[in-house]
Amino acid sequence: MVDDTDTMDLKEIFRTMDCDGSGTISQKELLDFLKAVSGDIDAEEVKDIFNKLDSSNDRSIDFDEFKLMMDNMKSLGWTKETQDADTISEEEIRRVFDIVDRDKSGSLSKREAKRACNLIAEKFGIKEVDKWLSEQDVDGDGVLSYAEFKMSIAGNLLIDI
Structure with missing residues (x-):
């Protein structure tokens, strides 16, 4: 149950x-x-x-x-899994970003990232979404651009290896 x-x-x-x-x-x-x-x-x-x-x-x-x-x-044996940086393609990162970016604004709001917490956290090894967002928002505009998202994913995966 x-x-x-x-x-x-x-x-x-x-x-x-x-x-x-x-x-x-x-x-x-x-x-x-x-x-x-x-x-x-x-x-x-x-x-x-x-x-x-x-x-x-x-x-x-x-x-x-x-x-x-x-x-x-x-x-059937499907599980969500964390991947190493060298096994994640640009296409996979873009696909996840596009799914999370529900309003199709080209950036991730805090709300979008929180709503997709399970997807982001498990796929990319992110431990704490709020902390991750604040650390990765390089320009301080309160959202993550695709470039910031991509850099944060690569950085998190490299750190976790």
Whole structure:
């Protein structure tokens, strides 16, 4: 049985994945998210799971379907993992940035980073989001540009090696 903390975490992840704010997740949103947090994703398996969960054939899944899908992904061996700096590509960093940048402003607000805390922290080894944001905001404008984000990720990974 899933406890309240797990449900809250899943709801936060669901909201992060729901890039268009529709209250449902499309197959593309799901694949983009899973590729961003783990390079070890079989797109065909994800598509099969997605199609099985989409009983209404509307090409989207709601939160209850999402919870079931995450259980299925875990049973296939999927886990979020921290990567070393030399294994993360520019494309992966950009993909994560684009997912986290929900308002598509080209920078990450504190709120966006906090909402995506699970994604950022586990993928890139960030221990404390508030501290990370304040340390990496080089120009002091209160947000992280893509350049600041990219530099902070490379720096955190290099430190953790």
